[in-house]
Amino acid sequence: MSRTGRSRTEEQGGDDATRPGVGGSLAHRVPELGALELLLAVARLGSLGGAARELGITQPAASSRIRSMERQLGVALVDRSPRGSRLTDAGALVTDWARRIVEAAEAFDVGAQALRDRRDSRLRVAASMTIAEYLLPGWLLALRAQRPDTAVSLLAGNSAAVAERLLSDEADLGFVEGLTVPTGLDSVVIAHDHLIVVTAPGHPWSRRRRPLEATELAATPLILREKGSGTRQVLDVTLGGLARPLIELSSTTAVKAAAVSGAGPAVLSELAVGEELAMRRLVSVPVQDVSLARDLRAVWPTGHRPVGPARELLSLTRG
Amino acid sequence: MSRTGRSRTEEQGGDDATRPGVGGSLAHRVPELGALELLLAVARLGSLGGAARELGITQPAASSRIRSMERQLGVALVDRSPRGSRLTDAGALVTDWARRIVEAAEAFDVGAQALRDRRDSRLRVAASMTIAEYLLPGWLLALRAQRPDTAVSLLAGNSAAVAERLLSDEADLGFVEGLTVPTGLDSVVIAHDHLIVVTAPGHPWSRRRRPLEATELAATPLILREKGSGTRQVLDVTLGGLARPLIELSSTTAVKAAAVSGAGPAVLSELAVGEELAMRRLVSVPVQDVSLARDLRAVWPTGHRPVGPARELLSLTRG
């Protein structure tokens, strides 16, 4: 009655694994980011008006927005009283879930800002896709906490592109994940990444007790990244060039989607599948004998040790 | 010039650890959920019009929304052509970050729906806070993937409350995390949780190489949950009732916030701090000798093995 034009083409697609749950789109059932932020502020400050002040809106606006969120969710979130507001039990739970969304949004924000800043940035970073995707936002958030006014720019590409940027002085610090360090660069290992074998929960391998052996892995067609990618490279070397592709896909995301949909077992960085494992969309299959490890490295032009903001960021990446 | 009334009270609070980054609120820099969903659909389908159809909006609406998102972020996200649209490199990165937000929103959605559904639900779950917060949304998503039409209701509380619900037949399946199983209930261990010691990255302990010993831990004032909470209980038992509180707080969230702000070391479930560790807001401190493990259990009234949807959910929780 209020929303027009939504029913017509509602359920007609549906041939893909990454599709959201059935029914109307999420955005109609999940409050907007602004509302979630407001809820977090209310939880923290114990007052609608206080939260409103912090976000730079008026108290009635906050009041109304919280109320409409409660209506939308069908749950009372805060107990109002003449001397403040406290979360209800359900509200506390909702707030914790909301915090996850907001944290993901913060990572998005800091990443997106780095993609944009280009010119006037004091710190120019070049990173491989996997690192840019999964680790860099966290580092940038930490950096922002320490040095709020450091403008960062980010360029994502493969190892060769990272090396090129560094050597042509278009970047101050790089991150790569290959097995080898491009020539002309010094490096330090900042973390270790493991490739793991994953399947959808239904797959026979997901119920294995005995670890897979290398020969089994080599004998089974797998969902893989294309030849030449860092991930594929490690696997090929480890298995002696024997990895058999079931399909080859050109992005980590596509591989994940195929694996989740049950197309077969896939080999992926544990960085890439942390979320999926926690959510049980994928299951990790133990592997014997072969160590599918690779180093993540920070790199810079030989001799030019990072200084200033680059040095600061580097120190954040090691734990 | 467009937004009024934002500058006045902008920076005046600021005594809390959970505060978002400096500057205007996130919601003004991060696209709304609807826009992110649209972007994911475009990435998946390779067409603005196709994505529009899937979301039940018109093609011009999708076109305009993507464009305004590009303006907001200051980055070109998709390459339009007369025969479809593909993500740019930056767009691929942004899309991956966006996916995290949307996934968090899906977890929020399924959780919030469970909080609401109360009456007509076919599966009534009672769970401890930690489990409800961190694990249940994932399980419910998985359940929805298998049985899309199972309406679930959720009640969160401590072990005693879970037991009470089950015994009075107000819940079909429960989840608890204490050291003991409430009387009158059968149980099965579904996972193991470890308490870990964490500090802010600056803290001396964050640079320790030698693991902490139990005596050190017992001798140091810690940020803790209140006496009686499941977490505190485990710690007190493990250390022989010796844990010294620096402060006692009544929610996991508050403890995390205090630890992140550098107030001191805290002891928390690894479930609760996964995100913080990944983001480097907290650092885990290795501990020697003491095993701070506890079991997570599914519970049900003695003799009444779960059947139907409850059985289905139970089977999803074991890996």
Place this chain on the structure above:
DNA sequence: TGAGGGCATAAGCTGAGGTTATGAGCAGGA
């Protein structure tokens, strides 16, 4: 008993995002 903080309600404005209608670029078959 007033002063002050907290929340709610009412009435009005603005803009983001939706709609329909239309046009232009490119591919592939008659």
Place this chain on the structure above:
DNA sequence: TCCTGCTCATAACCTCAGCTTATGCCCTCA
């Protein structure tokens, strides 16, 4: 060669969520 059909873009219009200001009630505390 020229339609037909897919793509995306532009224009003009409409609606509603969410903001504002102005006001009132409730409670506590000095």
